[in-house]
Amino acid sequence: MPRSKMTGAQAVLECLKREGVDVVFGLPGGVLLPLYDAIYQSDIRHILVRHEQGAAHMADGYARATGKVGVCIATSGPGATNLVTGIATAYMDSVPMVAITGQVNTFLIGKDAFQEADITGITLPITKHSYLLRSARDIPRVFREAFYIASTGRPGPVLIDLPRDVTVEEIEFSWPELHLPGYNPSLKAHELQVKRAAKALMEAERPVIYAGGGIKFADAHQELVKLAKTLNAPVTTTLMGVGTYPEDDPLSLGMLGMHGTKYANLAIQESDLILAVGARFDDRVTGKIASFAPRARIIHIDVDPAEIGKNVRVDIPVVADAKNALSALLGQIQPKPRSAWNAKIEGWKKDFPLKYIPDMNVIKPQFVIEKLCELAPEAVITTEVGQNQMWAAQFFVHKDPRKFISSGGLGTMGYGFPAAIGAKMGCPDSEVIDIAGDGSFLMNCQELATAVVNDIPVKVAILNNGCLGMVRQWQELFFERRYSATILGRTSPDFVKLAEAFGALGLRASKPSEVEPVIRAALASDRPTIMDFIVSPVEKVSPMVPAGATLSEILELEWCEESHAAHVHGIVGIPGSMEECL
Amino acid sequence: MKHTIAVIVENKSGVLTRIAGLFSRRAFNIDSLSVGATDNPDYSRMTITVEGGEDVLEQVIKQLSKLINVIRVSELQPAESVERELAVIKVAADRENRSEIMQIVNIFRASIIDVSARSMIIEVTGDVEKVDAIVQLLRQFGIKEMARTGKVSMVRGARVIKV
Numbered sequence: 001m002p003r004s005k006m007t008g009a010q011a012v013l014e015c016l017k018r019e020g021v022d023v024v025f026g027l028p029g030g031v032l033l034p035l036y037d038a039i040y041q042s043d044i045r046h047i048l049v050r051h052e053q054g055a056a057h058m059a060d061g062y063a064r065a066t067g068k069v070g071v072c073i074a075t076s077g078p079g080a081t082n083l084v085t086g087i088a089t090a091y092m093d094s095v096p097m098v099a100i101t102g103q104v105n106t107f108l109i110g111k112d113a114f115q116e117a118d119i120t121g122i123t124l125p126i127t128k129h130s131y132l133l134r135s136a137r138d139i140p141r142v143f144r145e146a147f148y149i150a151s152t153g154r155p156g157p158v159l160i161d162l163p164r165d166v167t168v169e170e171i172e173f174s175w176p177e178l179h180l181p182g183y184n185p186s187l188k189a190h191e192l193q194v195k196r197a198a199k200a201l202m203e204a205e206r207p208v209i210y211a212g213g214g215i216k217f218a219d220a221h222q223e224l225v226k227l228a229k230t231l232n233a234p235v236t237t238t239l240m241g242v243g244t245y246p247e248d249d250p251l252s253l254g255m256l257g258m259h260g261t262k263y264a265n266l267a268i269q270e271s272d273l274i275l276a277v278g279a280r281f282d283d284r285v286t287g288k289i290a291s292f293a294p295r296a297r298i299i300h301i302d303v304d305p306a307e308i309g310k311n312v313r314v315d316i317p318v319v320a321d322a323k324n325a326l327s328a329l330l331g332q333i334q335p336k337p338r339s340a341w342n343a344k345i346e347g348w349k350k351d352f353p354l355k356y357i358p359d360m361n362v363i364k365p366q367f368v369i370e371k372l373c374e375l376a377p378e379a380v381i382t383t384e385v386g387q388n389q390m391w392a393a394q395f396f397v398h399k400d401p402r403k404f405i406s407s408g409g410l411g412t413m414g415y416g417f418p419a420a421i422g423a424k425m426g427c428p429d430s431e432v433i434d435i436a437g438d439g440s441f442l443m444n445c446q447e448l449a450t451a452v453v454n455d456i457p458v459k460v461a462i463l464n465n466g467c468l469g470m471v472r473q474w475q476e477l478f479f480e481r482r483y484s485a486t487i488l489g490r491t492s493p494d495f496v497k498l499a500e501a502f503g504a505l506g507l508r509a510s511k512p513s514e515v516e517p518v519i520r521a522a523l524a525s526d527r528p529t530i531m532d533f534i535v536s537p538v539e540k541v542s543p544m545v546p547a548g549a550t551l552s553e554i555l556e557l558e559w560c561e562e563s564h565a566a567h568v569h570g571i572v573g574i575p576g577s578m579e580e581c582l
Numbered sequence: 583m584k585h586t587i588a589v590i591v592e593n594k595s596g597v598l599t600r601i602a603g604l605f606s607r608r609a610f611n612i613d614s615l616s617v618g619a620t621d622n623p624d625y626s627r628m629t630i631t632v633e634g635g636e637d638v639l640e641q642v643i644k645q646l647s648k649l650i651n652v653i654r655v656s657e658l659q660p661a662e663s664v665e666r667e668l669a670v671i672k673v674a675a676d677r678e679n680r681s682e683i684m685q686i687v688n689i690f691r692a693s694i695i696d697v698s699a700r701s702m703i704i705e706v707t708g709d710v711e712k713v714d715a716i717v718q719l720l721r722q723f724g725i726k727e728m729a730r731t732g733k734v735s736m737v738r739g740a741r742v743i744k745v
Contacts, residue, residue, distance in 0.1 A: 124600065125607040129650045132596070149650060181745075182592060182653045306644035309637065 008136030009038035009167040012100070015143035016044055018175060021071050023047060023062065023425050025055040029075020030115060031102035031164040038167075047425065047454055050446040052079050054418040056086020057444070060095050061419030064405045065380055066426035067219065069151050070095070075102040077115030080161075081122065085412060087157045088126040092409025093240060094213060096155035098146050099123075103163040106134055120161050128156030136169035141176045148178055153185025154304040155217055185303065189320035189328045197275070197299045197316050198332030204273035204297075206341045207233040210256065210285075213240030213408070214278015214302060214322045221245070221401040223326035224277065230330070232338050234345050236264040238279050239389075239408040243398040253345070254354070257285040258545045259390040263348035265551035270344075271296045278302060278322045281311040282409070291550040301325040352556075354394050356539070363512050365463040365535040369395035372433060372461060375519050379431040380405065380423050384416040384440030386470035388463045390541040392435040403430075414443025420458040421451055431459065431523065438464040438492045448502035451528035459522045460530045462495055465537045473540045477557075499530040508532040584613060585639045586658045586665065586735050589628040590620065590745055592651040600649055601628065610634065610642050614732035625653060625745060629665075629734045656743050658735045665735040668705070669713045670695070674724035675702040683723060690716045701726060709733070 006014065012035060016024065023045040028036040039046050049055040052074040059070030070090075074083045080101040090097045104113040120130045129149050131142045146158040201207060209228055215221055221244045228235045228251050235245040236253035245252055253264035265287075268274065274296045279285070286292040292312065299316040300308050308317040318325050356366040365387065372379070373396040381396055383389040383406040398404050405423055407415040420434040434441075441462050451458055472486040499506030505527045509518040515533065522529040542557035591597045598617060605612050613631035620627045632642050639657065646655045658665075675683050676699070683702060687694055692706035706716050710733055717728065737743070 120596070121599070124603045180650065183650045304648070306641065306648055309640060 004173055005170055006173050007034065007038070007167065008139055008162075008169045008171065009034040011136060011139040011171060011173050012143065012162070012167070013038045013042045013044060014173055015140055016071065017042075019069070019143065019147045021069070024071040024073055025049055025058040025062075025422065026073030026100075027052055027055060027075070027079060029079050029102055031076045031104060032073070034164065034167040035073070035100075035102070035162065047421075047450060049418070050449050051444065052082035053086050053414070054421075054444050054447040054450065056083045056097075056099065057089065057412075057415050057418035058422030058425070058447075059097050059099070060086060060090045060415075061382060061405055061422030062426040063090075063095050063097055063422075064216075064419070065402055065423035067217075067402065068096070068426070069147055070097045070422060071100065072097070073100045075115065076104055076119075077117045079115075080117055080119040084122060084126070085410075087123055087159065089407050089410045089412045089415060090157040091126040091128070093407065094155050094217060095157065096151040097157040098143075098150055099157055099159045101159060101161050103132070103161045105165045106163045107165070109163065120159060123159050126157070127159045130159040130161070132161040133163060133166045136166050136171045139166070139171070140173060144176060144178060145180060148180070149183060153183075153187075154214075186305065186319050187303065187321040187324055189301070189318050189325040191328075193316060193318045194325065194328040194332060197301075197318055198329055200273055200297060200299060200316060201231060201233070201275065201329070201333055202336070205339065206267075206271045207231060207273045207275065208253070208267050208271040208296075209233050209235040210238070210268070210274055210276045210279055211235055211241040211244050212238040212277065212279025215241055215244040216278075216401045218278065218303070218322035218324075219401075220278070220321075220323035220326050223323055223330060225249075227326055227330055227333070230333055231336050232342055233275070233336075234267055234342070236260065236267065238282070238285055239393055239406060241279060242393050242406070243404040244401045246399040247397045248399060250346075255393055256551070257282075257287070258547075259394065259541050259543070260545075261354055261394075262352035262543050262554050262556070263345060265545065265554050266348050266352075267345055268293050268296075269550070269552045274298045276300045276302075277326065280307045283311075286311065287545045287549055287551040287553075352543075356542070359536065360512060363509060363515060363533055363535045365391050365465065365533070365539055366395045367512060368461060368463060368515055368533050368535065369435065371515050371519055372435070373397050375516070376431050376433060376523055379403070379433045380420075380427060382406065382416040382420040382423060382432065382434045384434070384436045385411045385413045386437055386440060386468070387465070387473065387539075387541050388435050388437040388440070388469075390470075391463070394541075413440035415440075417441060417444050417458075417460060418447050420460070421447060421456050424456050424458045434458060434460045436460050436462045437469060438462055438466065438488060438495070439468045441495070442492070445498065448499065448504050448528060448530075452503040457526050457528055459525075459528075461519075461522075462530065462532050463535050464492070464495065464532050465535050465539065466490075466492070467537055469537075469539075470541065476540070478546070495530050495532040499528075504528040504530060506530050506532065508534070510534045583633070583635060585632050585634070585642075586660065586663070586733070587630050587632065587639075587643065587646075588656050588658055588735060588743055589630060589646055589652060590654040590743060591626050591628060592653065593619075593624055593626045594651060597626070597651045600651060601630075601646065604645055604649065608641065608645055610638060616732035616734055618734070622745065629732065631733065653745055654743055658737060663735050663737045665709050665733045666707055667710050667713050667731055667733040668707050669717070669728060669730040671704045671706070671717065671720055671725055672727040673702050673704060673720050674700065674726055676700055679723055683720070686716065686719050692716060
């Protein structure tokens with residue numbers, strides 16, 4: 001390979017190019033001047049954010065929407081620490097990401113220099129791996145390793161800390177071979193384990209397939225559908241797995257767990273065999289672990305061996321990439337007819353559908369989601385965290401594995417809007433809609449400037465209920481309606497004016513009849529657009545398994561008392577503020 | 583229940599931090615940890631003693647194996663391996679009790695590596711129980727200072743932990 005002389009900063013750009021990076025999200029700073037000078041002269045697109053947390057979430061949203069590694073850049077000290085929440089979010093949800101941080105000159109490290117922070121130390125527990133570069137000679141090797149580690153096995157964020165003097169050092173660039181003796185992402189399923197799993201699946205009378213985010217990362221949704229159809233086995237997904245199995249299919253049980261469907265949770269509890277694929281038995285999924293799926297044997301397929309046996313006992317472990325394992329399983333099973341089990345589940349679906357009480361005068365948040373789904377069924381949906389997230393998971397009919405993007409593990413409010421910008425950069429031809437709350441949207445609303453300046457026409461649907469709704473819901477149910485610090489009421493800004501102040505389009509719907517026109521106007525717009533839906537402040541996410549309860553102890557909450565509704569209205573003052581809005 | 587594991591790691595800066603960080607983040611209890619060179623300068627070897635049931639041990643091994651700089655992790659069964667720890671113990675010693683201390687040192691095949699008018703430093707090598715036992719006996723004279731290495735361990739016979 002011909003060698004050429006270049007600076008460390010130029011070498012970084014050369015590495016990014018070789019790794020197929022076409023866009024990076026970042027914000028410059030003192031120690032990054034040489035790197036940004038190289039970016040200025042490069043053809044890689046740089047999206048300037050307004051806060052580094054936004055950069056991390058954009059890289060994350062880009063990665064989830066495309067399957068490629070997302071890249072974010074921040075300067076040393078506060079720039080780097082601002083990435084932390086975004087890195088932790090990506091780590092909890094196994095998102096392939098490379099975070100590049102500036103660092104003070106190597107001779108200043110440890111001297112408490114201006115804008116110095118030990119970012120490799122700070123991010124140690126929330127990265128798959130990290131590097132602190134000491135010499136520009138290591139740049140090609142470190143970047144190659146970082147992208148490989150981030151995107152293989154169980155994906156995750158890798159951080160590269162880049163001291164200023166390393167970026168100006170001149171090197172002969174050469175692209176090295178990978179040499180990682182301690183990293184062998186195991187991918188192929190053990191034949192004997194596959195045989196045992198297939199046998200168990202053929203023998204089971206009440207099987208349930210429980211699919212998680214691992215299906216997305218392994219691109220295994222087609223295999224999943226084939227397996228379910230061959231076995232006539234119902235499929236429930238985790239929040240991370242939403243979209244991996246088409247929800248309009250009769251075998252779909254929707255989501256399980258705390259705010260899953262009642263029929264998914266009942267099916268799990270009655271099942272005699274659970275096939276878990278790329279999921280990790282999170283506490284929001286299992287409820288009380290001791291009484292989770294008491295009658296079921298468990299097959300657990302995961303690419304990360306440490307997930308197997310971490311939270312539940314597993315009868316048949318299969319360490320493998322989901323695509324590989326499911327393909328192997330498909331070779332070992334025969335079609336099974338529909339059974340009494342299928343009929344039983346159909347009965348539950350009829351008896352306990354997801355539902356809410358429609359209202360002629362007040363916009364129900366679920367109604368907004370249903371309308372979005374009706375008018376933009378192919379949209380990529382990102383969410384914030386809380387009620388908006390759960391309603392988006394429940395009432396939008398998800399059919400595509402990469403079209404539901406949500407912070408599941410960390411539960412990061414403020415995630416959805418920057419993630420939508422990242423997703424739109426990755427999928428410019430798709431409509432991208434962030435389903436938000438009035439609380440969470442404000443956490444990263446500064447990125448409106450990023451969307452406007454860079455002409456990234458994402459749409460935001462704010463379910464404006466005047467409160468931090470999920471916490472308010474818990475206070476109503478478990479803290480005798482003491483609404484401590486959850487009522488935002490009139491303290492939120494006018495979101496329409498906020499959008500306009502940034503140069504975006506702002507729209508508002510205050511009555512149910514305005515919902516559809518507002519959505520249509522937003523979808524017709526080629527600008528970043530905020531839809532402010534003034535929704536019922538008392539609506540709760542239903543059903544609900546209280547924390548620490550067994551999945552079958554699921555509560556249906558959709559009926560709220562009139563008197564209580566009035567009480568909350570009094571606090572929130574919604575009718576007044578609605579009039580003001582009009 | 584205590585378990586002993588040998589961990590071969592890349593000899594790079596920050597590796598010890600990653601391992602220690604993993605134990606604290608996952609709430610695993612480290613009893614002792616020793617680290618030193620191997621025959622290959624690229625790798626170091628750690629011997630870690632952890633407290634916990636079989637499920638904890640399984641998680642410790644799996645989580646350690648996930649670290650990029652960790653080359654190999656293996657459990658050492660006490661019955662199939664030899665273990666040693668070194669301790670140096672500074673004991674208050676004067677004319678009155680010096681010979682009594684020397685008797686104890688002899689019984690344990692330990693050695694005296696420093697003597698002064700009011701103190702002695704004793705070096706002892708052995709398995710953890712032996713070191714515990716001599717420490718217990720020396721306590722009556724007054725232990726002024728003690729440093730223990732934590733144990734190192736190796737499988738008996740020709741079997742090796744391959745890198």
